Amino acid sequence: MHLILLGLPGAGKGTQAKLLADKHGLLHVSTGDLFRAAAAEGTDLGKRAQEYMSRGELVPDEVTISMLLDRIAKPDAAAGVMLDGFPRTIPQAEALDAALEARGERIEGVLYIKVPEDLLMARLTGRWSCGNCGAIYHELTNPPREAGTCDVCGGALSQRADDRPDTVAKRLETNREWTEALAAYYEQQGKLHGADGTGEPADVTGRLEAILSKLSGAAA
Ligand code: AP5
Numbered sequence: 001m002h003l004i005l006l007g008l009p010g011a012g013k014g015t016q017a018k019l020l021a022d023k024h025g026l027l028h029v030s031t032g033d034l035f036r037a038a039a040a041e042g043t044d045l046g047k048r049a050q051e052y053m054s055r056g057e058l059v060p061d062e063v064t065i066s067m068l069l070d071r072i073a074k075p076d077a078a079a080g081v082m083l084d085g086f087p088r089t090i091p092q093a094e095a096l097d098a099a100l101e102a103r104g105e106r107i108e109g110v111l112y113i114k115v116p117e118d119l120l121m122a123r124l125t126g127r128w129s130c131g132n133c134g135a136i137y138h139e140l141t142n143p144p145r146e147a148g149t150c151d152v153c154g155g156a157l158s159q160r161a162d163d164r165p166d167t168v169a170k171r172l173e174t175n176r177e178w179t180e181a182l183a184a185y186y187e188q189q190g191k192l193h194g195a196d197g198t199g200e201p202a203d204v205t206g207r208l209e210a211i212l213s214k215l216s217g218a219a220a
Pocket residue numbers: 007008009010011012013014015016030031032033035052053054056057058059060064084085086087088089092123124126127128136137138139141142162171197198199200201202204
């Protein structure tokens with residue numbers, strides 16, 4: 001089963017993907033994480049992506065599409081993927097559909113996590129994440145037991161450079177229009193499932209699980 005998590009920056013895609021992907025035997029693939037890893041390694045791709053990310057802009061499609069399609073062609077993606085942050089444009093969605101169709105596969109469902117924009121700035125500017133295992137925290141709503149240290153693996157926590165308020169504002173502006181366009185694209189395919197992304201993360205997980213149960217039932 002291949003799934004997409006759709007939502008504005010800070011909607012909770014990464015938080016929920018980390019909880020749901022393993023449980024459902026899916027590989028969590030985040031294009032943001034792939035770009036950050038490439039930037040940390042200092043590759044040409046990473047350096048190029050970093051320029052766009054630091055401005056809160058989308059990395060160009062020709063770079064993003066080939067990176068994602070290469071990743072999901074690897075053997076560990078064969079059982080199914082949970083895509084987080086991809087697609088973000090209609091050309092990305094069309095390229096994904098075409099690549100899966102060539103393999104006789106398809107996207108089963110798109111889970112659209114909806115959160116009012118006025119909550120997103122506070123979520124992102126208070127986010128801390130683990131450089132080692134990727135666990136996600138928030139300094140007010142989900143703090144680690146010890147400031148700066150990951151509860152899961154003891155790794156060091158840091159804040160993302162693109163979570164500064166001015167860059168967050170730009171990211172929201174960049175993504176607003178595309179997110180609605182993608183929602184319409186998948187609605188037309190009958191694959192869109194909206195979920196309220198407010199409240200405790202566990203409540204959001206419950207809403208997404210309810211959608212996944214229906215999708216699994218329909219696929220069986
Ligand atoms: P990416 O890394 O994908 O960032 P994003 O989409 O902006 O999403 P975030 O990771 O910021 O948010 P999230 O929804 O995962 O929220 P999270 O769970 O962390 O992309 C970064 C950049 O890479 C882009 O700007 C672009 O430049 C580039 N890029 C990536 N993909 C691309 C593509 N396909 N095409 C082109 N460019 C691309 O939660 C956020 C915070 O909220 C955390 O602190 C968390 O603890 C807290 N939180 C979560 N749930 C709740 C809740 N229910 N209640 C309260 N707090 C909560």
